[in-house]
Amino acid sequence: MSAPEDPRVPSRDDESAEPSNFLRDIVLADLEKGTHDGRVHTRFPPEPNGYLHIGHAKAVHIAWGLASEFGGKFNLRFDDTNPEKEETEFVEGIMEDVRWLGADWEDRLFHASDYFDQLYEWAQHLVREGKAYVCSLTEDQVREWRGTVKEPGRPSPDRDRPAAESLDLLERMKRGEFPEGRYTLRARIDMAHPNMKMRDPLLYRIKHMAHHRTGDTWHIYPMYDYTHGQSDAIEGITHSTCSLEFQVNRPLYDWFIENLPVPHEPRQYEFARLNLTYTVMSKRKLRRLVEEGHVSGWDDPRMPTLKAMRRRGYTPEAIEEFCDRIGVAKADSTVDFSLLEWAVREHLNRVAPRYMAVLRPLKVVITNYPEDRVEMVDCVNNPEDASAGTRQVPFSRELWIERDDFREEAPRKFFRLKPGSEVRLKHAYYITCDEVIKDEAGEIVELRCSYDPESRGGSTPDGRKVRGTLHWVSCQHAVAAEVRLYDHLFRDPFPEESGDFLENLNPRSLEIVEDARLEPALGELTRGDRVQFMRNGYFCVDTVDSTPGRLVFNRTATLKDTWAKIQARG
RNA sequence: UGGGGCGUAGUCAAGUGGCUAAGACACAUGGUUUUGGUCCAUGCAUUCGCAGGUUCGAAUCCUGCCGCCCCAGCCA
Numbered sequence: 001m002s003a004p005e006d007p008r009v010p011s012r013d014d015e016s017a018e019p020s021n022f023l024r025d026i027v028l029a030d031l032e033k034g035t036h037d038g039r040v041h042t043r044f045p046p047e048p049n050g051y052l053h054i055g056h057a058k059a060v061h062i063a064w065g066l067a068s069e070f071g072g073k074f075n076l077r078f079d080d081t082n083p084e085k086e087e088t089e090f091v092e093g094i095m096e097d098v099r100w101l102g103a104d105w106e107d108r109l110f111h112a113s114d115y116f117d118q119l120y121e122w123a124q125h126l127v128r129e130g131k132a133y134v135c136s137l138t139e140d141q142v143r144e145w146r147g148t149v150k151e152p153g154r155p156s157p158d159r160d161r162p163a164a165e166s167l168d169l170l171e172r173m174k175r176g177e178f179p180e181g182r183y184t185l186r187a188r189i190d191m192a193h194p195n196m197k198m199r200d201p202l203l204y205r206i207k208h209m210a211h212h213r214t215g216d217t218w219h220i221y222p223m224y225d226y227t228h229g230q231s232d233a234i235e236g237i238t239h240s241t242c243s244l245e246f247q248v249n250r251p252l253y254d255w256f257i258e259n260l261p262v263p264h265e266p267r268q269y270e271f272a273r274l275n276l277t278y279t280v281m282s283k284r285k286l287r288r289l290v291e292e293g294h295v296s297g298w299d300d301p302r303m304p305t306l307k308a309m310r311r312r313g314y315t316p317e318a319i320e321e322f323c324d325r326i327g328v329a330k331a332d333s334t335v336d337f338s339l340l341e342w343a344v345r346e347h348l349n350r351v352a353p354r355y356m357a358v359l360r361p362l363k364v365v366i367t368n369y370p371e372d373r374v375e376m377v378d379c380v381n382n383p384e385d386a387s388a389g390t391r392q393v394p395f396s397r398e399l400w401i402e403r404d405d406f407r408e409e410a411p412r413k414f415f416r417l418k419p420g421s422e423v424r425l426k427h428a429y430y431i432t433c434d435e436v437i438k439d440e441a442g443e444i445v446e447l448r449c450s451y452d453p454e455s456r457g458g459s460t461p462d463g464r465k466v467r468g469t470l471h472w473v474s475c476q477h478a479v480a481a482e483v484r485l486y487d488h489l490f491r492d493p494f495p496e497e498s499g500d501f502l503e504n505l506n507p508r509s510l511e512i513v514e515d516a517r518l519e520p521a522l523g524e525l526t527r528g529d530r531v532q533f534m535r536n537g538y539f540c541v542d543t544v545d546s547t548p549g550r551l552v553f554n555r556t557a558t559l560k561d562t563w564a565k566i567q568a569r570g
Numbered sequence: 571u572g573g574g575g576c577g578u579a580g581u582c583a584a585g586u587g588g589c590u591a592a593g594a595c596a597c598a599u600g601g602u603u604u605u606g607g608u609c610c611a612u613g614c615a616u617u618c619g620c621a622g623g624u625u626c627g628a629a630u631c632c633u634g635c636c637g638c639c640c641c642a643g644c645c646a
Binding site: 081 | 572581584638
């Protein structure tokens with residue numbers, strides 16, 4: 001990349017460059033100054049206690065993006081310091097998600113638990129230096145002694161415990177000689193510090209619990225603050241990115257780096273986490289949705305989890321585009337769901353092959369078309385991509401069209417099928433509606449139409465204009481399938497802001513179409529295939545419930561629907 | 571009301587003293603169209619939370635005020 005002629009021209013004018021943001025600018029400046037020996041090394045540090053969601057995708061995108069753009073490295077590190085909540089099950093799931101997003105940690109998969117020995121040695125170091133002590137206050141006492149945001153705390157009676165004594169107690173804590181809660185190891189900083197995090201924070205607590213990786217080796221486990229920065233230091237992380245709520249932890253992060261003989265000095269930078277309209281992002285709330293049965297699981301396509309979005313048909317490319325568009329900043333914000341939808345449409349429009357599928361079938365009989373005749377018509381697979389080619393679709397006397405595409409009494413702007421009017425059947429023929437057949441209840445059950453043999457392929461020698469073009473499926477060739485239509489999980493764009501978020505669930509977030517009629521080629525699709533149902537939306541074959549004999553499709557996103565807007569306006 | 575952050579359009583977000591405040595999404599209008607999709611064109615902040623001040627010149631600097639978020643887990 002050559003330097004711009006005019007230095008004031010931002011580099012983002014260069015199409016190959018990432019849009020800039022304050023983190024990127026910091027890295028750029030560090031590279032300029034030669035900080036960290038000119039290295040860029042980032043990491044994504046999930047706790048393996050749940051599944052990743054779109055907010056985590058932003059965090060991965062930032063960390064991985066910084067590393068990949070500047071020829072740096074990216075680590076995946078599981079922050080597994082609390083054996084109570086962590087499970088191996090999540091480790092595999094998270095790796096799958098991060099890999100799917102396209103972030104490559106190469107051979108650098110780590111666990112904070114890899115550093116337990118080193119962390120323990122450093123804890124002893126702090127004790128010897130008079131910077132940490134074993135405290136015998138109970139949990140409640142610690143809380144009480146800590147003071148409040150407005151009042152300073154009081155020093156623990158053990159604050160001046162001799163180093164030798166603390167060392168001995170710490171060793172015995174480690175060996176499991178004491179019950180949980182009996183002692184903690186605390187940093188000796190400042191009980192009157194205006195930042196609560198600096199009031200002699202806990203470094204270790206006793207937990208007689210097996211760890212998913214270290215087994216029964218430990219009876220004490222390090223706290224997040226004592227673990228995170230040092231793990232970054234050990235791995236040579238240069239820019240440790242995290243979300244805004246950790247800003248108050250940064251002075252403590254720095255304190256450990258300054259007071260320990262670490263091999264490297266990482267720096268922490270915080271950005272605003274992602275919020276999205278019409279959904280919730282907190283692990284606790286997502287867990288409630290799953291556990292209380294409001295969704296079918298963590299991979300229910302309505303969930304904002306990555307495994308759900310993957311199942312729904314979202315692509316990593318779409319998520320990356322979305323992340324590029326939302327930017328990186330420090331202001332709390334909630335992004336419009338429509339931007340995510342735009343991103344997935346933008347990608348799928350380019351790559352999804354088009355097919356015809358009728359979701360709510362209405363029979364059309366073409367009275368002047370021979371009963372036993374079947375013609376194969378040529379259909380374009382993707383008008384955005386000539387290389388996608390064409391396919392043959394069978395056309396016959398009896399067809400299914402969309403119920404919405406016929407109106408017995410139609411408004412002026414309705415240019416689909418109505419009595420006496422002519423429309424085009426996509427890639428096939430023009431038809432005119434001659435007669436409407438109803439049952440005893442007055443329900444329309446069939447349309448009798450006539451076709452113009454001259455219009456084969458969808459145009460006529462006389463060049464007459466036909467305003468509406470409908471998709472269709474030949475009855476005798478149709479494949480039946482289940483189609484699941486998803487809408488926002490919540491009806492309120494800010495479900496957390498008014499009452500219990502569960503009260504804002506959208507009762508129509510899932511509509512199941514049991515008996516859609518598809519053109520035969522769709523019957524050949526396999527799990528995970530992504531397509532466009534023309535005039536309907538983007539769909540993918542469900543990876544869980546679909547079988548070759550009974551296809552199940554998930555709607556990823558609708559197409560933009562200008563007609564729906566016109567109708568809504570009245 | 572201690573400390574740490576943040577307020578630019580409906581939503582994100584550039585901008586860091588000097589031409590008419592980027593861009594995207596959304597929205598609106600028109601055009602093209604064998605998907606009411608895509609695509610194309612146009613419009614959409616006389617003003618940057620508010621009020622003063624400094625300056626020839628302020629979203630950018632100063633002062634005061636207002637609002638929102640985070641911190642008192644032996645969670646991360």
